[in-house]
Amino acid sequence: MLVFTRKRGEAIVIGDGIEVTVLRVGRAGVRLGVAAAPHVPVHRAEVYAAIRAANAEAAADAQSLPALLARLRDDG
Amino acid sequence: MSDPTPLSVIAFPDGLPGFETCHRFVLVHPPGLGPFTIVQHADGPLPAFVTIDPLDVHGGYRTELTDADRARLGAAGETPLLWLAMVSTRDDGKPTVNLRAPLVINPATMTGLQVISAESPYSLAHPLRAA
Numbered sequence: 001m002l003v004f005t006r007k008r009g010e011a012i013v014i015g016d017g018i019e020v021t022v023l024r025v026g027r028a029g030v031r032l033g034v035a036a037a038p039h040v041p042v043h044r045a046e047v048y049a050a051i052r053a054a055n056a057e058a059a060a061d062a063q064s065l066p067a068l069l070a071r072l073r074d075d076g
Numbered sequence: 077m078s079d080p081t082p083l084s085v086i087a088f089p090d091g092l093p094g095f096e097t098c099h100r101f102v103l104v105h106p107p108g109l110g111p112f113t114i115v116q117h118a119d120g121p122l123p124a125f126v127t128i129d130p131l132d133v134h135g136g137y138r139t140e141l142t143d144a145d146r147a148r149l150g151a152a153g154e155t156p157l158l159w160l161a162m163v164s165t166r167d168d169g170k171p172t173v174n175l176r177a178p179l180v181i182n183p184a185t186m187t188g189l190q191v192i193s194a195e196s197p198y199s200l201a202h203p204l205r206a207a
Contacts, residue, residue: 038144041090043192051177051192052093054200058162058174059095059123062116068126068165069109072204 085118086181086188089148093177093190095123101188103181113160115179125179127160133173133202139191141180150185157182163204172201 004012011021018040024031034042060068084102091098100118111132116124130137139159141151151157158181162174175198181188 038147039089041192044194047194048093048192050200051174051190054164054174054177055092055094055123055125055162055190057166058125058164060126060165062121062124065114065124065126069112071165072112072126072163072171073110 086186088188088190090189092123092179093192098123112163115160115162126163126165127179128163128173128204130159130161130173130175130178133161133204134175134198137175137198139178139180139193139196139198141191142193145180145189145191148189149180149182149187151182155182155184164201171204172199173204174200175202176200 006012006022008022008025011019013019017035017037019035021033021035022030023033036042086101086103088099088101090096095117098117098119102116102118104114104116105112106114111128113127114124115127130139137159141149141157146152149155149157160179160181162177162179163171164174165171176196177190177192177200179188179190
């Protein structure tokens with residue numbers, strides 16, 4: 001992992017023009033600004049991880065779908 | 077059949093969290109499936125998701141799209157969109173629905189994405205049916 005020391009107002013640039021700026025440093029957290037092209041998704045890591053875990057749990061193999069759907073019907 | 081890409085294939089340019097390399101999905105709605113729609117990876121058996129219209133689970137359900145997400149879908153303000161929430165069937169409990177991060181598809185462009193928002197009043201595991 002690359003480690004940088006940055007002061008308020010300073011930034012790093014990632015790849016082709018993604019710029020991360022330190023906006024504010026406080027006791028409780030660091031406020032960051034991310035400037036990226038609109039097609040570049042930017043997410044909080046823990047939000048993305050939670051959705052990834054939910055997706056993994058919901059994902060089924062196509063072969064197991066009939067049994068899964070039967071169970072959903074039976075539960076109703 | 078000059079077009080090699082069937083119209084029923086929906087492009088997910090960013091994939092889905094955990095399935096970032098899966099960019100093409102098809103919707104399957106066999107008879108007798110009730111309210112459920114299968115969202116199936118077009119290029120392999122995995123992953124397939126059982127989904128449901130979030131409005132069928134939670135009356136008044138509403139999730140706002142960001143301008144960036146609208147742009148990704150090629151959707152103007154009034155474009156009708158298809159919303160689908162993933163159903164998770166647990167061995168040890170009741171099925172739940174991910175209302176927090178629904179799939180949204182623009183039928184006009186056949187493009188879809190999964191909504192990933194930090195602020196949402198909805199749960200990742202909402203009960204499919206009221207207890």
